[in-house]
Amino acid sequence: MAKENENILQEVTNGEYKYGFVTEVETDIIGKGLNEDVIRLISAKKQEPEWLLEFRLKAYKHWLTMKMPQWAQLNVPEINYQDIIYYAAPKQEAKKDWDDVDPDLKSAFDKLGIPLNEQKTLAGVAVDAVMDSISVKTTFKEALAERGIIFCSFSEAVKDHSDLVKKYLGRVVPYTDNFFAALNSAVFSDGSFVYIPKGVRSPMELSTYFRINAAKTGQFERTLIIAEEDSFVSYLEGCTAPQRDENQLHAAIVEIFIEKNAEVKYSTVQNWYPGDKNGKGGIYNFVTKRGICNGENSKLIWAQVETGSAITWKYPSTILKGNGAVSEFYSVAVTNNYQQADTGTKMIHIGNNTRSRIVSKGISAGHSSNSYRGLVKVVKTCEGARNFSQCDSLLLGDKCGAHTFPYLQVENPTAQVEHEATTSKIGEDQIFYCNQRGISNEDAVGLIIKGYAGDVINKMPMEFAVEAQKLLQISIEGSVG
């Protein structure tokens, strides 16, 4: 019976990575390695103001004093930071006109299902496309600008909205925060910048698509989202990378600032190359994402579907500072083959009557290891905080691991904090029941997974929920039984 189960699992989880191609574009690359000169070079290439260079150098000096964190349930091979290229850009600056964009780049994004032609694009979604270190194209910029919304590449923001960037950069994630945040702060190249003015609801989904293309490079992007009072934006990021035998490093920072009564929904479909079936290659994904609900009754929702990367180290967090602020975290993380994930969230309750909700669904298959790690902290002065966390693990096969590490730290008696977790597997009896109704093994597994992850998928923007659902199915294809 176990054997038979094993076979079905095998069948269903052997899906192939569909985004593993390489695009031949001329790339501007600097030499390997990291030192002050490299940072000066990056800053110069981007024609940055002096204050930003100083920020980078301070971060770099701090990084030199730090060590890579060891606490995660991950087995991370030694990373040689001098063997990485810290800047690679397609030799093509962001173009306003569609016609000016390099055809190879266009076709690359077309192949990924991300058309950058505004006529062809998904209705109601504006896209910032980032390849390696550079933003290639941002769509619907003008349409958004009419409402005062700024949606552009980070580099543009540094040039055109320097005051805003200067005001908010490093406010939520200071460069001293952790090893990878310090590294990113020193060498970050590009990313997206979003500013929603007071009282404005973004009329469309804003989305950034990250693509690693060049070999031997690291990707260090930085996203900054500012939502002023009474504003709303739904933002989505997606990511893929070519199939390569070597591991590539991705260390990003996302900072979100939310004022009174504003709401930000941040969705992620993370599909970096996970490595092959034997665990060779794949992206190391070490990401610091954090938002602050600064104003009263502000709201931040994280929704993520994580299927990619060889190693994931990521804890999108919310600081609930404003009274009555709300944050929700919905996550499905799938690991297969030799993938490792240590992911979760942090909810820091500071304001009174703040509420948070965590729904985490892990799915482990193959020889993978999938850990949830989450902190819920209620500080002494925070009255009436509420948290509910639910962390479920689903195991497909007996070679994988599912781990749960919740940390609840409560320093105020009016708080109510609850955590629940379960671990289960797809039962042979469930699959047989579906078979008996004429549903094949593969579809049965898909159906069961859909039911299991439905709570999270439903939180994704509609346009992406279907994609996310498909992605889940593909990532476990060939491993159910």
Next chain:
Amino acid sequence: MNLLEIKDLHAEVDGKEILKGINLTVKAGEVHAIMGPNGAGKSTLSAVLTGRERFNVTKGNIIFKGMELLQLPAEDRAREGIFLSFQYPVEIPGISTVNFLKTAVGEHRKYKKLPPLSGGEFLKMLREKMELLGMDNKLINRSLNEGFSGGEKKKNEILQMAVLNPTLAILDETDSGLDIDALRLVAQGVNKLKSPDNATIVITHYQRLLDYIVPDVVHILYDGRIVKTAGKELVPELEKYGYDWIKEGLS
């Protein structure tokens, strides 16, 4: 026409022989009851018919609609028209009955090379079936079998049977855990779905259900073999004398 022919069927589970030579023929339009004490092999028989891989057929064969049934995987048997009402229906959290059935119907139609039903067509068909069975739509929007009472689970099985419209329905201990009202409702459903083209096998330990679903043929399964076959008059006799009477007759 012989819908189902079981010939000298031997089957084992975990190396232990449970079925020791079953012979059984079911014609279209018939209702067969298979009765027997606990451990006689009743549930094993239904598992082997529906293709549960844990059960290993060591000898014999099964012909269903003229084809070798044992060669088909479980889902194809279902698509060919074999339906099992489970003794213990399985829970699938997060998937509603409606969604589940829509998937199942889609698979059946694909197999038969029929065009898929639209959402509206499917719902219309589902509503008709629910009306036929006198069921309300409370259950169909809830996660499949999750938190259902025993009676609700069995009603749900019969609804699925109505929707999938099988040629051969096997009711495995459908009466277990049901109160008399639920039992009556389930039995009425089964009777309404009866036609000259399909057949039903009712597997049960007690005669209770057979008061409502009247069999044409009654078999008594004992220690892996059918030891007695007769008409419906056998049922009250069994009720009166119990299975010991059969056992004694054998020894």
Next chain:
Amino acid sequence: MTELENIDDSYFECKVNGLNTKCVTVNNGLFHPKNITSDLPEGVHVCSMKEARSRYSDIFECHYDKVRRSSDVSENNDAADGVFIYLSAGVELEQPLQILNTLGSETSFSGLQRNLVVLGKGARLTMLVCDHTLSGVEFDINNLTECVLDDGAALDYYEVQNQHAATRFENKLLVSEGRASLLDAMMITLYGGEIRNHIHVALNKSDADCNLRGVYILDKKQKVYNFTYVDHRAPHCSSHEHFKGVLDDAAFADFMGCVRVRPDAQKTDSYQANNNLLLTPFAKVHTSPQLIIDADDVKCSHGATVGQMNEEALFYLRSRGVGADEAKLMMMFGFAHDIIGKIKLQPLREEIDRLIDKRFRGEFSKCHNCTMNCNK
């Protein structure tokens, strides 16, 4: 220690009304010479660790430090003395064996104690361990108890901690379980300074079960840490953990529980829960129930809550005429009784209930008939 020898023998009793125990006293980590252990039934062997080294050298050599070394507990404890308990296969001691750990000194004292409990195949034992302080000086104490449960053995282990606030107590209970063995352990923390309980259970063979329970009542600046580690190394084992705490004033409690399910431990059934009641804005709780699961056919769940008393329930009680303070006490008592109610020895259960009730009322919580001042 010498001062204790002068104390009347009755002082050594930590009597639980209606509970007849075989009592052994350990003072400042040393097995008391006056302990009479000769009237024990056949097959029950109790002596000092010092004596055990020679008298039961086979058993001693076979088991000493084995459980610790196979666990993740790295820091050793090379105490010279403590209690050695050995029950031969099939032996059952009907009366509970009480171990009275007392601390008494005129100047601040730090010490070590080490115990070894070996239960042969099918042996059964109930232990009641009481930790007390007899004088008001500072104590820094480190105890390590290893328990080996052979196949089919059963150990009921109750530990009542009632020490004064200037005590720092590092307490390790390391258990190794054989096939179909059963451990039922409960840590009752009534009073203390800073207590760190480490409970480490290795379920080495199939069908072993363990139940770990704990209740901690803390006030002032007391701190208690409960670290549990249940290591499922074999299939078909079950483990259930439940720890509950009530924290008043500026007390601090930390629960860090880890359930590990190794690849071979299929069909594991594990549950872990930690619930805390905070009574003041100065009390603090950290709780982290963790699961590390490397087998797929398992049933594992855990839960943790931190909160205050249910206002609705409080109101309900008050609407029935119970005063607000009394209603609160009732609820706190009910909260703790959830654990205490699982004590199998009725006299002990009643005694602990009584002590906890007194404790909540802020009354002196000394044990019945006891003249020791444990919570100075």
